[in-house]
Amino acid sequence: MKVTVLTGGVGGAKLVLGLMHSAKVSSLTAVVNTGDDFRHLGLAISPDIDTLLYTLSGKADPAQGWGRESKTWSFMAALKSLGGPGWFNLGDGDLGLHVWRSARLAEGATLSQVTAQAARLWGIAPVILPMSDDPVATWLDTEAGPLAFQHYFVEQQCRPAVRAVRFEGAAKARPAPGVIEAILAADAVLIAPSNPWLSVDPLLAVPGIAAALRETRAPVVAVSPLVGGKAVKGPTSKMMAELGLEPDNAAIAAHYGPVIDAMLHDGSDAAPPGLPARAASTLMTTLADKVRVADEALTLAGTVA
Numbered sequence: 001m002k003v004t005v006l007t008g009g010v011g012g013a014k015l016v017l018g019l020m021h022s023a024k025v026s027s028l029t030a031v032v033n034t035g036d037d038f039r040h041l042g043l044a045i046s047p048d049i050d051t052l053l054y055t056l057s058g059k060a061d062p063a064q065g066w067g068r069e070s071k072t073w074s075f076m077a078a079l080k081s082l083g084g085p086g087w088f089n090l091g092d093g094d095l096g097l098h099v100w101r102s103a104r105l106a107e108g109a110t111l112s113q114v115t116a117q118a119a120r121l122w123g124i125a126p127v128i129l130p131m132s133d134d135p136v137a138t139w140l141d142t143e144a145g146p147l148a149f150q151h152y153f154v155e156q157q158c159r160p161a162v163r164a165v166r167f168e169g170a171a172k173a174r175p176a177p178g179v180i181e182a183i184l185a186a187d188a189v190l191i192a193p194s195n196p197w198l199s200v201d202p203l204l205a206v207p208g209i210a211a212a213l214r215e216t217r218a219p220v221v222a223v224s225p226l227v228g229g230k231a232v233k234g235p236t237s238k239m240m241a242e243l244g245l246e247p248d249n250a251a252i253a254a255h256y257g258p259v260i261d262a263m264l265h266d267g268s269d270a271a272p273p274g275l276p277a278r279a280a281s282t283l284m285t286t287l288a289d290k291v292r293v294a295d296e297a298l299t300l301a302g303t304v305a
């Protein structure tokens with residue numbers, strides 16, 4: 001089965017890893033959120049692409065999910081000793097990717113090209129596509145004023161109440177080469193259990209992507225990020241409350257609207273009304289869990305095809 005998955009963040013990378021190991025999947029394309037991307041200390045950081053590259057090549061730090069395993073922190077210690085910013089942690093091993101990417105972009109390569117090159121060099125078989133090669137930046141309007149995504153997520157630890165989320169540059173961004181084709185040519189399209197408002201909406205804000213999801217003949221299945229009314233990681237349910245929504249699958253399904261055809265959700269939560277749905281245990285701790293959740297989502301896709 002040819003599968004395309006829209007993903008962002010740590011939860012999304014777990015599902016993509018499960019899909020990569022699923023016997024049902026013959027070819028896999030991951031379209032990745034780049035709204036979290038930013039320039040930090042002159043470096044081009046693409047956190048969700050980094051997380052996927054590390055996860056699929058077996059390099060991810062297993063405890064935190066992001067960043068490279070076996071970290072040493074000499075760079076951060078030196079930076080802090082000079083009064084440099086210490087809120088965003090770059091392990092010594094992570095710097096290799098960030099410095100290399102920044103140099104390749106400065107030479108004129110696109111983010112798609114740099115990402116494909118890293119995937120090839122690290123032996124990753126699935127195709128990894130940024131949602132766009134054009135800059136898109138997620139901003140949050142909060143009770144503490146406007147915050148760029150990483151300042152909200154990492155520096156402020158998601159504390160300020162969110163009033164609105166916006167994606168700067170999205171209206172003018174073009175889908176990266178291959179994104180629309182991967183959605184239209186798939187047998188099944190999945191939306192990973194990433195935060196719908198922070199990690200999936202940036203993808204849907206790039207002109208052409210939501211239209212392709214509506215147009216594709218493939219069933220589009222969202223995997224809910226909720227387990228027992230809460231996200232496994234991150235601020236999804238807190239944000240939903242701040243936006244005046246119930247933290248449930250009905251609100252998530254309503255948010256995605258006509259873009260999705262079905263939802264896989266955890267058995268501890270109610271199904272969204274009026275939408276084909278399947279309940280399963282969606283907690284992805286072991287590799288076997290990840291493959292099982294991937295297979296459950298594809299089984300559901302098969303029933304709505």
Ligand code: FO1
Nearest residue numbers: 009010036046047050066067087088089154
């Ligand atoms: N997440 C954190 O919570 N703290 C960090 O210091 C941090 C550093 C970091 C460096 C490189 C990178 O690729 C990701 C990093 N992340 C960090 C994760 C990042 O904030 C992601 O955007 C979130 O996990 C949301 O997807």
